Amino acid sequence: MISNLISWSLRNRFIVIVGVIALSIWGFYSMQQTPIDAIPDLSxxxxxxxxxxxxxxxxxxxxxxxxxxxxxxxxxxxxxxxxxxxxxxxxxxxxxxxxxxxxxxxxxxxxxxxxxxxxxxxxxxxxxxxxxxTGVGHIFWYTLDAPGYDLGELRALQDWYVKFALQNVQGVSEVASYGGFQKQYQISIDPNRINYYQLSLMDVLNTVKNNNNDVGGRIFEMNGTGYIVRGLGYIQSIADIENMTIATKNSIPIRVKDIGTVQMGGEARLGITEENGTGEVVGGIVVMRYGENADAVIKNVKEKMKEVEKGLPKGVKFKIAYDRSELIESSINSLKNTMTEEIILVCIIIIIFLFHFSSSLVVMLNIPIAILLGFIAIKNFGITSNIMSLSGIAIAIGVIVDDGIVMVENAYRHLTEEGDDNHA
Structure with missing residues (x-):
């Protein structure tokens, strides 16, 4: 079967050359489209x-x-x-x-x-x-550098502005916030007062829940014009909570401020987020969606951050805490340089030892063609271009060269023997 394949290839050289060129173009396209990451996803x-x-x-x-x-x-x-x-x-x-x-x-x-x-x-x-x-989806960490700002204000800015903007970036699954204080209305109830008025905690809870709501009514017609009636009940300030009526005793309303105090505070925390010993910070973690290109997602996030930074308050700017693109680019560049050096060194050694340009060219052409064909398999099997996959290609260069040398030497030996027989 191999002999027939070789014979067919020799008889149809033009088809073979066109096929190799087409596969090389496909491999180059696959190499451009293959997701790039620093480490393989084994999750x-x-x-x-x-x-x-x-x-x-x-x-x-x-x-x-x-x-x-x-x-x-x-x-x-x-x-x-x-x-x-x-x-x-x-x-x-x-x-x-x-x-x-x-x-x-x-x-x-x-x-x-x-x-x-x-x-x-x-x-x-x-x-x-x-x-x-995935388990390696945390690709980018950032903090809000804002000297003089309150941690509660920064956390609100992160949760209600920055987070929603960065979540719209293509390939981002989630932006997880960390650090600071999550603002909340806190009601501190005096047990003696609530017992005096014979109320329960559920009475207070239901009152606040039911009064923090907008309701709709019917249309009121007057002079041929329809007016939409609605009740505005969303909480706007601490005073709105203090004046909520829990119950009525002897025609006297009992309000929230009668049984306790209301204040604006932060949610209880189990830990803090600190950066390099300079104090607490507020920031976010960008989580990449499954199967996306980490390098491209980070670049899109950085572009979006430039737009978001224009809308931040004066004195607030982004500070990068962790950027995987630096590891990706340094790893890929290191492997590219290593592969380039290997290819050049192998080509020089082949030319010196074979001392036959046509034979050396056949062996040298196998290297880039084999690498491009490898990227076709990498792309179709869903493997990313990372340290492991590119290192495998770099190691396989030696095997590719060995195969080419064996085939060239064998062909050269047969051609030499045939020439000696014809000469004899």
């Missing part, structure tokens, strides 16, 4: 289900949240394993799918099963899916 094909029920112990989370969800998710198709972890107020479930399963098909199946599992959960508990990222 499992998983979907994370996150459930929050604050104030509950790990045992309650396990019995009332984690166990019902795990039993419902175990029957999904193409699932290898379901793992779970329960902690104080939170539940995490990791649904591990087979490697050949499309991640978005898997997320759809999990979401369908969560809709039916919702009935077995306590009231007000809603499970949510984690971001469609």
């Amino acid at each position: 499992e094909n998983q979907v994370i289900v996150y459930t929050e029920w604050m104030g509950r112990s790990p045992q309650i989370m396990e019995d009332q949240v984690t166990f019902p969800l795990v039993t419902n998710l175990q029957g999904l198709p193409k699932v290898k394993d379901v793992r779970a972890a329960s902690m104080f107020g939170m539940s995490f479930i990791y649904v591990i799918f087979e490697d050949n399963v499309d991640i978005y098909w898997a997320r759809t199946r999990v979401m369908e099963r969560l809709n039916s599992a919702q009935r077995s959960l306590p009231e007000g508990v809603t499970p949510t899916l984690g971001p469609d990222g």
Whole structure:
């Protein structure tokens, strides 16, 4: 079969040359389209289900949240394993799918099963899916450099402006905020006062919840004109909460300020985020979507940050804490230089030892053609251009050269023998 293939190639040289050129062009296109990253993604094909029920112990989370969800998710198709972890107020479930399963098909199946599992959960508990990222999806970290600004103001700026803007970048799955204080209205209730008025904590909670809402009414017609009636009830200030009426005793309204105090504060924190010993900072983590080009996503995020920075308050600017593109570019450039040096060195050695330009050219052409054909396989198998894959290509250059030299020497020997026979 090999002899027939060689004979056919010799008889149809033009077709072979055109085919090699076409494959080389395809390989070059695949090389340009292959996602670039510094490290290979070895994480499992998983979907994370996150459930929050604050104030509950790990045992309650396990019995009332984690166990019902795990039993419902175990029957999904193409699932290898379901793992779970329960902690104080939170539940995490990791649904591990087979490697050949499309991640978005898997997320759809999990979401369908969560809709039916919702009935077995306590009231007000809603499970949510984690971001469609991977274990190496944290590609970019930044902080807000703003001397003199309050940490609560910076966290509000990050959550309500910067985060939403960067999430619109193509390839970004999530922008996770960290550091600072999350602003909230806090009601400190005096137990003696609430007992005196014979009220409960649920009375206060329901009052605040029901009064923080806009409601709609009907259309009021007057002089041939229709007016839309609606009630504006969203909280605008601390005074709005203080003046909410909880109950009425002897025609006297009992307001929130009568049983406690209201203040603006920050959510309780379990830790802080500090940068290089200079104090607390506020920032965000850009999580890349599954299967995206890390280098291209980081470049798009940096371009978007330039636009976002124009709308930041005076004195606030971005400061990069971690940028994987630096590692990507340095790794790729190092490997490119190494491969270039290898190719040049191999070509010089081939010319010196064979001392036959045509034969050396055949061997040297095998190197770039084989590399381009390798990128076709890399692109179609969904492998990124990273340190491991490019190092494999660099190591394989020696094998490519060995094969070419063996074939050239064998052909040269046969041609020499045939020439000696004809001469004789």
